[in-house]
Amino acid sequence: MKVLVTGGTSGLGLAMASALAAAGATVALTGRSGQRASSVAAELPGAVGMELDVRDRQSVAQAVDQAWSRLGGIDMLVNNAGIGMRTVNPRFMTHPQGFWEVPADGFRAVIETNLTGYFLVAREVTPRMLAAGGGRIVNISVSHSTMKRAGFVPYGPSRAGSEALSRIMAADLQGTGVTVNLLLPGGATVTGMLPDDALAEGQEFLDPAVMGPPIVWLASNDAAGVHDERIVAAEFERWMQDRNR
Numbered sequence: 001m002k003v004l005v006t007g008g009t010s011g012l013g014l015a016m017a018s019a020l021a022a023a024g025a026t027v028a029l030t031g032r033s034g035q036r037a038s039s040v041a042a043e044l045p046g047a048v049g050m051e052l053d054v055r056d057r058q059s060v061a062q063a064v065d066q067a068w069s070r071l072g073g074i075d076m077l078v079n080n081a082g083i084g085m086r087t088v089n090p091r092f093m094t095h096p097q098g099f100w101e102v103p104a105d106g107f108r109a110v111i112e113t114n115l116t117g118y119f120l121v122a123r124e125v126t127p128r129m130l131a132a133g134g135g136r137i138v139n140i141s142v143s144h145s146t147m148k149r150a151g152f153v154p155y156g157p158s159r160a161g162s163e164a165l166s167r168i169m170a171a172d173l174q175g176t177g178v179t180v181n182l183l184l185p186g187g188a189t190v191t192g193m194l195p196d197d198a199l200a201e202g203q204e205f206l207d208p209a210v211m212g213p214p215i216v217w218l219a220s221n222d223a224a225g226v227h228d229e230r231i232v233a234a235e236f237e238r239w240m241q242d243r244n245r
Contacts, residue, residue: 136180
C-alpha cells in the first residue's frame, strides 16, 4: 500500500504515518517545511518526506506528482493537513472569543488550509486514481460538537465544510473504485493545536496514537470497498464489532 499523508510531521498525521509505516505501507508524508518532512520521514521505515503547502495549487500539483513518482503511484490519500484555533486565538479553550472578534485574515487562513486544502489535494489525486482503476481517500474530521461550539470560528466551520465535502466526494465517486471515508479521533487530542493553558489544567485528552488502528485497517484488504463511512477512532473497536455482526 502506497500512502500520501498530508500534514504528517506531527500530531495526528505523524501518528497515522507511523502506524502505516510500521504495518508495512510505503508512506510519503508532507509538511510546509520540506526539510522537516524529510527529517521526520527518516525516522520511519521506508518513508519519504516532501514539502507541500495545501493552500497553494502549484505546490499541491508538484507534491502529488513527486509522491506519485517516488512511490510508484498512490493507493491511499490521507487528507489531514490543517491548522487550528490557536492561529486566531491562542487561549481559545479557556477564553473563547465571538466570531465578530476573529480577524478576517485568520478566518481565511483556516478555511484555505482545512477546507480548500482538502479539495485541492483530492482534486489532484483523484484523476490519477481513477485512471489507475481505484484508490482510497480518507479525510480527517472532528466531532460534530466541535463544529458548532461557541468560540470555534473559524475552525468549526472549516471542519464542517470538509465533512460536507467528503460526503459529496463519496457520492461523486460512488461505483468508480475510488472510495472516500471520514476518520476522526472522537475527542480533543494532544496535538500542537491545543493551547498550553488547557494542557496545564489537567484535562484528559486522547493520544494521537488512537488513529493508528483505524487508518491501518482502512489501508488493508479487509477495507476494500468500504465507502462513505464515518469512523470514530476512539470507538473503532466497537464499530468493528457492530460491523462484523
